[in-house]
Amino acid sequence: MTHLTIALDMMGGDHGPPVTIEAAVLAVKEFPHLHLFLCGDLVQLQDGLSGYADLPLERLQLVSTEQVVSMDERPSAALRSKTRSSMRKALELVEAGEADACVSAGNTGALLAMAYYVLKTLPGIDRPALISSLPTTSHKKVYLLDLGANVNCDSEILFQYAVMGSVMAEEVEGLTRPRVALLNVGEEQIKGNDQVKHTAQILSSVPGINYIGYIEGNDIFTDKADVVVTDGFVGNIALKACEGLGKLIITEVKRVSGKNLMTRVMARMALPILKKIYARVNPDQYNGASLIGLRGIVVKSHGNASSDAFLYAIREAMQEVARQVPNKIKHKIETLLMERP
Amino acid sequence: MTHLTIALDMMGGDHGPPVTIEAAVLAVKEFPHLHLFLCGDLVQLQDGLSGYADLPLERLQLVSTEQVVSMDERPSAALRSKTRSSMRKALELVEAGEADACVSAGNTGALLAMAYYVLKTLPGIDRPALISSLPTTSHKKVYLLDLGANVNCDSEILFQYAVMGSVMAEEVEGLTRPRVALLNVGEEQIKGNDQVKHTAQILSSVPGINYIGYIEGNDIFTDKADVVVTDGFVGNIALKACEGLGKLIITEVKRVSGKNLMTRVMARMALPILKKIYARVNPDQYNGASLIGLRGIVVKSHGNASSDAFLYAIREAMQEVARQVPNKIKHKIETLLMERP
Structure with missing residues (x-):
């Protein structure tokens, strides 16, 4: 299987790095072709990762971010003022083509607003x-x-x-x-x-x-x-x-x-x-939810998610990457718009 | 307590008279001041009632009706063609002031349409x-x-x-x-x-x-x-x-x-x-639901209701009669319309 890269918002969710780091470690061990961008506070991430042995560090790239979108922040406020947040950075990596998908357990409203702003919708959507x-x-x-x-x-x-x-x-x-x-x-x-x-x-x-x-x-x-x-x-x-x-x-x-x-x-x-x-x-708690219709893949894990649930969200994102969901939506909507009387 | 009269649609619901008759009998035995109009097929009602002893027949008035609104009938069709149905008759008894409330386990859409047509809404509603x-x-x-x-x-x-x-x-x-x-x-x-x-x-x-x-x-x-x-x-x-x-x-x-x-x-x-x-x-199954905002009291029991559930709906109607719910709604809306800026 070919190389696949996912950007993780490590700071989102009620539990933050302890849960997202465990999920990231489980994911790279489970999938040898998976590369991860870990967006978040460098000190916390390094601290957290130091507890694990035998990490494939070449597939875990730390991306230092200064801000965190809080769980109760208003989406409009987060969109305006949290331009250097882990959530925003993860989405920007998708937009720039460096990551194939983004996964976050953060504030749903903020994620929606930022994803819509950063990634834009597909043509026809x-x-x-x-x-x-x-x-x-x-x-x-x-x-x-x-x-x-x-x-x-x-x-x-x-x-x-x-x-x-x-x-x-x-x-x-x-x-x-x-x-x-x-x-x-x-x-x-x-x-x-x-x-x-x-x-x-x-x-x-x-x-x-x-x-x-x-x-x-x-x-x-x-x-x-x-x-x-x-x-x-x-x-x-x-x-x-x-x-x-x-x-x-x-x-x-x-x-x-x-x-x-x-x-x-x-x-x-x-x-x-x-x-x-x-x-x-x-x-919302276990399966997570996907934001679809965007020019990129974004999966939302529950704020209160365990590392298992966050791992599930990563797998979901990988599946959407493998199946090229945004491309398929783009083609389907083009075809159907032609079918319509 | 003063005399209280409720008109029952005896033919409504999946089970019809066997269930509605049992509930009616239980109700008049439980409440000595309750009078009931039993609207439905005379033969079926007489047959059903003959199985009970010691009935206070002076408080159970049979009202012969020829038609039945079926459970899957379209409300508009029922409104147009079922003017001699048990459901319609029960509502008309409320409209004429002969009954204080109506209870039916029949087709919800038809009951809504007929009740709206026969009883009309309260002023301000x-x-x-x-x-x-x-x-x-x-x-x-x-x-x-x-x-x-x-x-x-x-x-x-x-x-x-x-x-x-x-x-x-x-x-x-x-x-x-x-x-x-x-x-x-x-x-x-x-x-x-x-x-x-x-x-x-x-x-x-x-x-x-x-x-x-x-x-x-x-x-x-x-x-x-x-x-x-x-x-x-x-x-x-x-x-x-x-x-x-x-x-x-x-x-x-x-x-x-x-x-x-x-x-x-x-x-x-x-x-x-x-x-x-x-x-x-x-x-919908147990408590029943009330149609409110009308110039009369209408309680809907579930189509698949047992006699207990139908009895519950009768009690609910009695409570609304005792508390004069339509009048209270009328006064409340009048007061609030004056309060509004």
Whole structure:
């Protein structure tokens, strides 16, 4: 396999270098063709790396940066004032062609704003989207987008999201003609708001997208579709509502578990399973999310991510590099724009 | 307590008379001041009632209707052609002042369309809303609206929803100055789409509403607010996504339970608890939902509801009658419209 380079924002996330360094070390050991740019505070990075033996230092290039984007910083403020941050530098390495992708566990809003500013969108794409995969009852994955990159989406943007989601399912999941659905309040054609109805018309008119119609919120998880498209307002709220429900269920099981010996034993056994399931439905935490539609690959790991989750995000970025996702999106949108009546 | 009359759509729901009759019988036995109009097919109703002894027949008035609105009928078709249906008749009894409220387990879309047509909205209210309560981690309830009555909501309608939700929390839950929040993709003021931002401005300007700001999807369940306001598109999808997640978790626990004796025992104990929790977070099934903003009280029980759930919906309707919810909404909106700058 050929040389592959990823720029890591080492300072992002709630835990910073201890977690990102461990993930970086695991990654270069797992993938002999992987090169990493480690962007962050030089002293902290050198300190952290000194704890590891036998490092392939020729594949770990430290990039000294002075600033850190904090987790609660306003995206506009970060964009304006954090031009010498680890996050910004990692994105600039992608823009300059020195890295093939960037991975960050930092502030999502700031990452979106900076990535959009530094990398720009692909031709034919107006706005980037945040996409992730969720589990289904059949143990296949379903891609859901947009998870909050854009709260105002007209039908053109939703169409572009459908195209991007379809490419992700084809390239990253390896599906042939992935089933693309629009999230709606009912399955009948007359249902929904104007944007959704108009998007349905556009999608029905392009043979290059395997558009299967509307699905309702409960069917996100039932393997009816491979890609579920919605605007960032709805996608974000639906995903977070699920996250909240997952936490509520875990809290309830813990509460019940205090009642007597029987329920205590039961809960002790049930909780790990529930937590595992919860983790699967909480992609922000485990799977990470990709920013797509940009002229470069950016993967977002959860702020509270473990080194395993950050490593997962690195693998995800590598997969998108190998499959040349931005190029495929660019070609797909060009083809489809020609197909459209 | 004074005489109270509720009109029941006996033919609605997946199970029809067997379930609705049992609930009606339980209700008149539980509440000596309750009178019921039982709207439906006379033969089926008489047949069903003949199985019960000691019925207070003077409080059970049969109303013969010829048509039934089916569960998959299009609302517009039902509105046009089912003018002699049990659902329509129950609503007309409310409109005529003969009944204080109507309860149906029938087709939600048809019920919404018919109720809107027959009862009309209150002065100051442009569109009715579908509201229900959800559990929180602190075991208090939170009201969520709109659950799908209107997919296109401007800031005026969202403002009216906030007023109606606030009245429901005050009157039905007995809260003083219930905390009203807007569902959004972040808590910062700059977040969200134009409708949400404009609604926030309106709500901040009226002292009569205890508006606490934005909350995110995961905080629906954390007792941050007593009323969560959103448009019917988002509310419906968020609620159904939670329903889908609940089912996924139950499926996963069942799947895991097949693996070995230990997990089988565990799952057999965990499942009833999970199902109970799931039922609590699936208000459409258990709590029912109210149509509010109309000049009459309409409560929707789930189509697949048991007699217990239908009885719960009758109790909910009785509570709304006792607290004169439509009147309170009318007065509240009048007061607030005068408060607004």
